[in-house]
Amino acid sequence: MAERDKAWEDISWISVDPQPAGLKAVYLMEMRSESEQEAVLDLFDELAVHIQVRKLCEGRLVGFVVQAEEAQRDLLDELEDLLRRECSLIVAQRSFDEVIYRIISELAAATGSLTVEVPSCAVCGALEPFPSVIVNLADEHGGVLRSRCFCAGCAASASSRSHKDFLMSLMAADEPDLRSFADAHLLKRRVGEQSVRFRIRHR
Numbered sequence: 001m002a003e004r005d006k007a008w009e010d011i012s013w014i015s016v017d018p019q020p021a022g023l024k025a026v027y028l029m030e031m032r033s034e035s036e037q038e039a040v041l042d043l044f045d046e047l048a049v050h051i052q053v054r055k056l057c058e059g060r061l062v063g064f065v066v067q068a069e070e071a072q073r074d075l076l077d078e079l080e081d082l083l084r085r086e087c088s089l090i091v092a093q094r095s096f097d098e099v100i101y102r103i104i105s106e107l108a109a110a111t112g113s114l115t116v117e118v119p120s121c122a123v124c125g126a127l128e129p130f131p132s133v134i135v136n137l138a139d140e141h142g143g144v145l146r147s148r149c150f151c152a153g154c155a156a157s158a159s160s161r162s163h164k165d166f167l168m169s170l171m172a173a174d175e176p177d178l179r180s181f182a183d184a185h186l187l188k189r190r191v192g193e194q195s196v197r198f199r200i201r202h203r
């Protein structure tokens with residue numbers, strides 16, 4: 001049995017989790033001391049309770065991308081004011097794209113800081129710090145064996161007649177040779193408002 005088939009046989013659950021879209025912002029700061037670095041990391045830790053936060057780099061340069069809901073626009077304004085006042089803010093941008101990520105990676109490398117990898121869309125490869133859809137393939141006990149992220153564009157262009165069709169076209173675009181997927185019997189279980197879990201019966 002091929003490795004891929006064996007791995008496929010281990011998959012018992014597939015979950016499809018659409019993620020909310022929102023306002024993104026990128027911040028890059030130069031740390032002037034260790035205590036400043038600690039304070040900044042603490043601040044973003046606390047922020048993660050209210051908005052989505054992903055670290056982009058850490059070291060002499062600390063960078064984050066965040067995503068907030070439209071209603072939290074004020075929070076982003078306050079955050080930027082605070083960072084301007086308290087930090088040596090190099091970049092503050094109200095969007096995320098590959099160019100800013102490349103610039104941050106290069107600056108991080110030049111200052112001996114560590115760049116943190118950002119997830120990318122399994123179909124088009126676009127960097128997606130906060131993917132539109134996350135598909136997890138899990139074993140019998142719910143342990144995630146494989147995880148796939150999809151950008152908004154690819155998720156939108158996937159067939160959306162039913163959750164199963166949607167999932168099938170996403171996975172087909174990602175792994176065209178995962179043929180057994182089409183043969184599997186999917187039992188749909190809804191969890192939460194948008195998330196769907198499929199129980200897989202292997203034939």
Ligand SMILES: [Zn+2]
Binds near residue numbers: 125126151
């Ligand atoms: Zn994509």
